Amino acid sequence: MNKLQIHLMIMLLGMMLGGPVGADIVVVVNEKNPVTGFSHRELVDLYMGRNLHFPDGSLVYRLDQEPDSVIRKDFYRSLVNKSIGQVSAYWAKLLFTGRAMPPQVLNDNNSVLSAVRNNKNAIGYIESINLDNSVKVVARVN
Amino acid sequence: MSIKFHHSLSLRTGVFILIGAALQTLLLSFYFYKQIYNEQLSQADHQIDQLVSTIESSAAVAAYLDNQELAKEVVRGLASNDIVLASSLRSTSGMRIDIGDWVNADGSPTDESKVRHFKLVSPFMPDESTGEILLRPNNEDIEDRANTVARVYVLTLVAHSLGLTLLVILLINGMLTRPLKKLAELLHSTSPGSSDRLPMLRGHRSDEVGQLISDTNELLDSVQITLEEERRLRLYVESVEKRFRLIFEEASCGIALVDDSGRITLSNPSFDAIMSSIVGDESKDTLKFVDLFEDVHLVGELLKGARDSSALSQDLQLASPQRNSRRWLHALFSPVRDEQDELLIECILYDISERARREQRIRQEAERDSLTQLYNRRAGERLLEDALQKAHDEDQMCALMLIDLDRFKPINDTYGHEAGDKVLVSIAERMKEALRDGDLVIRWGGDEFLVFVCPGTQIASVSVIAQKLLDYITKPIEFAAGCEDYVGASIGISLYPQHGDQLSDLINQADKAMYKVKQRGRNHFQIFEPTDHDIGE
Numbered sequence A: 001m002n003k004l005q006i007h008l009m010i011m012l013l014g015m016m017l018g019g020p021v022g023a024d025i026v027v028v029v030n031e032k033n034p035v036t037g038f039s040h041r042e043l044v045d046l047y048m049g050r051n052l053h054f055p056d057g058s059l060v061y062r063l064d065q066e067p068d069s070v071i072r073k074d075f076y077r078s079l080v081n082k083s084i085g086q087v088s089a090y091w092a093k094l095l096f097t098g099r100a101m102p103p104q105v106l107n108d109n110n111s112v113l114s115a116v117r118n119n120k121n122a123i124g125y126i127e128s129i130n131l132d133n134s135v136k137v138v139a140r141v142n
Numbered sequence B: 001m002s003i004k005f006h007h008s009l010s011l012r013t014g015v016f017i018l019i020g021a022a023l024q025t026l027l028l029s030f031y032f033y034k035q036i037y038n039e040q041l042s043q044a045d046h047q048i049d050q051l052v053s054t055i056e057s058s059a060a061v062a063a064y065l066d067n068q069e070l071a072k073e074v075v076r077g078l079a080s081n082d083i084v085l086a087s088s089l090r091s092t093s094g095m096r097i098d099i100g101d102w103v104n105a106d107g108s109p110t111d112e113s114k115v116r117h118f119k120l121v122s123p124f125m126p127d128e129s130t131g132e133i134l135l136r137p138n139n140e141d142i143e144d145r146a147n148t149v150a151r152v153y154v155l156t157l158v159a160h161s162l163g164l165t166l167l168v169i170l171l172i173n174g175m176l177t178r179p180l181k182k183l184a185e186l187l188h189s190t191s192p193g194s195s196d197r198l199p200m201l202r203g204h205r206s207d208e209v210g211q212l213i214s215d216t217n218e219l220l221d222s223v224q225i226t227l228e229e230e231r232r233l234r235l236y237v238e239s240v241e242k243r244f245r246l247i248f249e250e251a252s253c254g255i256a257l258v259d260d261s262g263r264i265t266l267s268n269p270s271f272d273a274i275m276s277s278i279v280g281d282e283s284k285d286t287l288k289f290v291d292l293f294e295d296v297h298l299v300g301e302l303l304k305g306a307r308d309s310s311a312l313s314q315d316l317q318l319a320s321p322q323r324n325s326r327r328w329l330h331a332l333f334s335p336v337r338d339e340q341d342e343l344l345i346e347c348i349l350y351d352i353s354e355r356a357r358r359e360q361r362i363r364q365e366a367e368r369d370s371l372t373q374l375y376n377r378r379a380g381e382r383l384l385e386d387a388l389q390k391a392h393d394e395d396q397m398c399a400l401m402l403i404d405l406d407r408f409k410p411i412n413d414t415y416g417h418e419a420g421d422k423v424l425v426s427i428a429e430r431m432k433e434a435l436r437d438g439d440l441v442i443r444w445g446g447d448e449f450l451v452f453v454c455p456g457t458q459i460a461s462v463s464v465i466a467q468k469l470l471d472y473i474t475k476p477i478e479f480a481a482g483c484e485d486y487v488g489a490s491i492g493i494s495l496y497p498q499h500g501d502q503l504s505d506l507i508n509q510a511d512k513a514m515y516k517v518k519q520r521g522r523n524h525f526q527i528f529e530p531t532d533h534d535i536g537e
Helices: A003-017 A040-047 A070-080 A084-095 A109-119 B010-063 B066-077 B139-189 B208-250 B269-281 B296-308 B354-367 B379-393 B408-415 B417-434 B459-473 B505-520 B533-535
Strands: A027-031 A059-062 A122-127 A135-141 B084-091 B098-101 B116-121 B128-139 B256-260 B264-267 B310-315 B328-337 B342-352 B398-406 B440-443 B448-453 B475-478 B483-485 B487-495 B524-527
Touching: A003 B398, A027 A070, A027 A109, A040 A070, A040 B010, A040 B408, A059 A109, A059 B310, A070 A084, A070 A122, A070 A135, A070 B116, A084 B010, A109 A122, A109 B310, B010 B066, B010 B084, B010 B116, B010 B128, B010 B139, B010 B354, B066 B084, B066 B098, B139 B208, B139 B328, B256 B269, B256 B417, B264 B269, B269 B296, B269 B342, B296 B310, B328 B354, B354 B379, B379 B398, B379 B440, B398 B417, B398 B459, B408 B417, B408 B483, B417 B440, B417 B448, B417 B459, B448 B459, B459 B487, B459 B524, B505 B524
Parallel strands: A059 A122, B487 B524
Antiparallel strands: A027 A122, A027 A135, B084 B098, B084 B128, B116 B128, B256 B264, B256 B342, B310 B328, B328 B342, B398 B448, B398 B487, B440 B448, B475 B483
C-alpha cells in the first residue's frame, strides 16, 4: 500500500467514526474574560506554551481534548500542522525542564464547555455544533 | 673486462625504478595529502552540520520558548563534541546560552570568521526566525586529525609503493637482470671461434632469455665455421706465400723492382749479393739501378723502353772497379703495376759471367796457340790487319818483326819434344815480358814468331826493341833439372809506312831482312833495306 492509499483509508475511517469531517472548531473562553479575539499566531503561542498569560496578565488555563479524539487531531493539524504524536513529543521533550506544561486534558466537548464556563482564565476548543451562549468564541479554526 | 658494479644493469634498473617510484610516490603523496586533508576538513564541516541538524529541533524549541534548560542541554551537548570548541544558543527574544571557550587563551574575542552560524526557526511557524546557534569549531583538533589521517594515508601509500618497488626490483633482477648478467658473463668468457657454447639457464628455456641463448649459440656456430674456414684459407695463403717467398728468396737470379725514379724498391738476396759486390754495403736505398752497370746510358734506355712497351732483354756488363773481374748479366725488364697502380719495372738478372768466360775461352782457344798462349797465325793475320788500320787512322809509325829461332831444331832433336815445347813457352813469355801490353806477339810458325809494335816515330827505338828482344831470347833456358841451353834468334824488320802499307808486303820484306840476318851469321836483327829491284816490283 502506498501513502495515498493509507491516507484515503484514514479519511474513510474518520468519516465513519467522527461524524461530519471538517466541522468547524471554535476556541472559546469564559464570558467574563475581557479578551476579544486571538490571531493564529497568538493562539499557537498560547497552546504551545510560549505565552502563558492573557493580555491582562492573568495566567492562562489551557484545556485539551482526549489524545485519541478526532477534534484534537484536527485542531493541532490546523493550528501547527502537526500530528498528535509530534505534539506529544514536543511536550515530552520539554517535560524534564519542569518549566513548560502541556494543556489540561478533558474528556469531551461538554467537559471543556463546562470547564470554560466555570473558570474565568480557561481557554479550550470544541466543535462548533456544541457551542452555546455561555462561552465566548475568540478564534475559529478551519 | 668485468663490468663495474656502478655500471651494472641490476644497480641501474634498481636505481631508476627507485627514483621513478620515489618521484611518483612523492607527487602522489603530495596530491593525496592535500586532497585528504581538505576532505577531512570538509568532512569535519559536514560533521558539524550533521551535529547541528540533530539538535536543531530541540534548539528551535528552546529558542522558541526561551527555555534555558533545554537550551543549556542543547548547547552543552554540542560543546561536548571534540570538534566543537564552544557553542552558543541565542534567541531573538534575548536568551543567550554560551558554553566553552568563546575567548582565546590571550583573552581576545574569537575571530568572527571562524564562527559558524545556524539560523533557528519556530517549530510551528517556519517563516519566523527564533534565534541562532553559534559554533566555534575546534579547528586545531580538526586539522590535527586531518593531518593524522592524511599522514597515515601517505605512509600507507609510501609503504605500498616501497613494497611494490622492491617487488618489481626483485622480479626484474631475478627474471631479467640476473639471467642477463649471467649470460653476459658466460658470453664474455666465451672465445669466438671456439667450441664453447652458452648453457641454457634454468627456468628460461621458453622465454626471451632462452631464445637469446639459443640464437647466440647459433651465431657462435656460424662464427666458428666462418673462422675455421678463414683459418684454413689463411694457412693455405700462408703456405702459398711461403713458397712464393722461397722462390723469391732462394732464386739464383737477382730479382728487383725499380720505381719511376730508378730506385730499387724491392730486391731478393741474390740481387742484394750482386749489389754488395759492386757498391759494398753502403746505402742501397739511395742507389740507382743504372749505377750497377757499366753502360749507364744503355740501361737507362732499356728501363725507359720496358716502361713504354713490354718486356726487353739484354746482356749487360756490371760496373766493377777491377778490370779483370768483370761480370756479365743477362737482364730481363718487364713492366708491372702494383696495388696503387704505380708502374714498376721488374728486373731479373742472371749471372752469365761463366758463360761469357766460356765463350771467351772458346774464342781464345780458336785464336791462341795452345802451347805458348800467343795468337796463332790465323788470328794474328786478322789482328795485324786491324792494327795496321789503326796505325793508319792514327798516323802512327809501326814495326813488324819476324823472328826465327836459331839452334831450336838441334835442341828439339837432342833433348826431345818436351824440351822443345819448354823452350817455345819460355821464349813466348820472355817476349811478352820484353814488350808492352799493346804490342802484338804471334806464333807465326813452328819456331817462327811475329811481333808488331808501334813505338813512335823513331827508327832508333825499333832497334832498341829488337835488341831487347834478342837479349831476352838468348838467355839460357833450364828445360829440365840441371839441364840448360840457349837459343838464338834472327829478326827481320819492316817498317810501316816507310816500307809499305800492305801486310803481305811488310811480311815479305821482313822475311827478306831476316833471310839476310841468317846469311850473315844469325843471332842478329836487320831492318829491311829496299833495293832497286824491290822498288821496281
